[in-house]
Amino acid sequence: MRGQSKIILLGQPGVGKTSLFRRFLHDEFRDDYHSTLGATPEPTRPGWSTAPDLQGHGLMLWDVAGGLDEPRLLEPRMRGAAGAVLVSDLTRPATIAPLADYAQKLLALEPACALLFVLNKDDLSDDRARQSQEIARLADAFAADHLSTSARTGHNVLSAFEALARAVRAQEES
Numbered sequence: 001m002r003g004q005s006k007i008i009l010l011g012q013p014g015v016g017k018t019s020l021f022r023r024f025l026h027d028e029f030r031d032d033y034h035s036t037l038g039a040t041p042e043p044t045r046p047g048w049s050t051a052p053d054l055q056g057h058g059l060m061l062w063d064v065a066g067g068l069d070e071p072r073l074l075e076p077r078m079r080g081a082a083g084a085v086l087v088s089d090l091t092r093p094a095t096i097a098p099l100a101d102y103a104q105k106l107l108a109l110e111p112a113c114a115l116l117f118v119l120n121k122d123d124l125s126d127d128r129a130r131q132s133q134e135i136a137r138l139a140d141a142f143a144a145d146h147l148s149t150s151a152r153t154g155h156n157v158l159s160a161f162e163a164l165a166r167a168v169r170a171q172e173e174s
């Protein structure tokens with residue numbers, strides 16, 4: 001993986017895709033919610049990760065609107081993705097299962113795309129055993145990793161993108 005790998009954020013509306021994108025790229029967080037319109041690709045800065053094995057590996061992040069009901073919009077944005085963060089909301093367990101649909105649609109277009117499943121908003125609740133189990137099962141079904149994150153506190157946000165960058169590289173080397 002040299003140059004920039006296209007990474008797409010996928011998941012139901014309001015799970016925190018834009019918030020993870022902003023926390024990761026700009027280290028900021030906003031409480032207000034504005035549903036994303038259109039796609040806004042943005043690159044990582046040089047040196048975004050200090051991990052020795054990721055030096056020179058840039059990411060181009062695509063933040064897209066949540067929802068599976070407009071495949072004509074979603075599919076062109078999925079095309080060319082080397083990696084995807086599949087985001088769910090810890091406080092809304094119903095946002096977990098649809099990630100299987102996003103993953104299947106994506107892999108139908110980009111079979112070698114690396115996946116990372118995320119349970120976001122982990123600052124909001126300690127009661128997470130069931131959700132963690134569900135996301136772990138889903139990730140296992142796609143032979144992918146999973147993490148809980150908080151865009152609000154920043155917990156695991158950098159780690160999530162580093163893990164995905166490594167998974168992208170592993171896919172490219174296989």
Ligand SMILES: Nc1nc2c(ncn2[C@@H]2O[C@H](COP(=O)(O)OP(=O)(O)OP(=O)(O)O)[C@@H](O)[C@H]2O)c(=O)[nH]1
Nearest residue numbers: 013014015016017018019033036066121150151152
């Ligand atoms: N407490 C908390 N709130 C969060 C977190 N991430 C996102 N939010 C809030 O959840 C709401 C939705 O976040 P967005 O990042 O806009 O969600 P999205 O997935 O981009 O939504 P769409 O663009 O509609 O698909 C906003 O009010 C955010 O402030 C988090 O980790 N913790």
Ligand SMILES: [Mg+2]
Nearest residue numbers: 017018035036
């Ligand atoms: Mg958004």
